[in-house]
Amino acid sequence: SQKIEQNSEALNIQEGKTATLTCNYTNYSPAYLQWYRQDPGRGPVFLLLIRENEKEKRKERLKVTFDTTLKQSLFHITASQPADSATYLCALKLNTGTASKLTFGTGTRLQVTL
Amino acid sequence: SAVISQKPSRDICQRGTSLTIQCQVDSQVTMMFWYRQQPGQSLTLIATANQGSEATYESGFVIDKFPISRPNLTFSTLTVSNMSPEDSSIYLCSVASGSGANVLTFGAGSRLTVL
Numbered sequence: 001s002q003k004i005e006q007n008s009e010a011l012n013i014q015e016g017k018t019a020t021l022t023c024n025y026t027n028y029s030p031a032y033l034q035w036y037r038q039d040p041g042r043g044p045v046f047l048l049l050i051r052e053n054e055k056e057k058r059k060e061r062l063k064v065t066f067d068t069t070l071k072q073s074l075f076h077i078t079a080s081q082p083a084d085s086a087t088y089l090c091a092l093k094l095n096t097g098t099a100s101k102l103t104f105g106t107g108t109r110l111q112v113t114l
Numbered sequence: 115s116a117v118i119s120q121k122p123s124r125d126i127c128q129r130g131t132s133l134t135i136q137c138q139v140d141s142q143v144t145m146m147f148w149y150r151q152q153p154g155q156s157l158t159l160i161a162t163a164n165q166g167s168e169a170t171y172e173s174g175f176v177i178d179k180f181p182i183s184r185p186n187l188t189f190s191t192l193t194v195s196n197m198s199p200e201d202s203s204i205y206l207c208s209v210a211s212g213s214g215a216n217v218l219t220f221g222a223g224s225r226l227t228v229l
Binding site: 004008032034036041042043044045046049089091093101102103104105106107 | 154156157158162206208217218219220221222225
């Protein structure tokens with residue numbers, strides 16, 4: 001069966017360190033992968049999109065890698081700040097079907113402490 | 115990106131009743147979706163709301179339980195019918211945007227608790 005796995009345990013890191021979150025998937029051939037941020041009581045907010053033919057994408061302090069051989073994406077936040085504390089979701093778009101139809105992982109909660 | 119207003123933001127409902135959630139977008143959009151986020155679960159797509167035609171439902175979701183309206187390109191409603199405690203969840207409206215309509219913008223969600 002198809003699965004998207006994110007670490008369900010919260011990730012606790014100290015301010016200034018790099019946070020690395022993992023998204024693994026099985027039995028998918030995604031056209032692209034996205035990362036979203038979700039704060040309590042709010043809907044997810046889009047952060048980054050990386051396509052199947054891209055290895056890495058950066059945006060300010062954020063970096064995403066995509067390894068279609070390992071079926072894994074890593075999401076990095078460098079110089080993390082307490083304001084980065086949130087739940088981060090990965091989402092896959094398959095090569096078939098509606099352009100916007102995404103399948104989401106359960107998310108990993110990140111807690112950045114002083 | 116589009117700004118989405120959802121209401122109610124939260125509600126407590128009695129078993130057996132129905133509740134309609136409204137989603138208003140500040141611009142015309144082609145693709146509008148309804149998702150469910152149950153506690154500790156991932157977002158699950160319920161259906162695609164199509165303007166002028168019946169919604170397209172995902173496996174496991176049916177029109178009788180989750181009727182959807184899409185009267186124009188800026189508005190949609192989702193009704194959760196004959197609710198049971200298992201329907202307690204956050205329901206989220208989203209629209210597609212960006213180049214190739216690849217990115218989703220979400221409303222803040224409607225948290226329903228069914229007693």
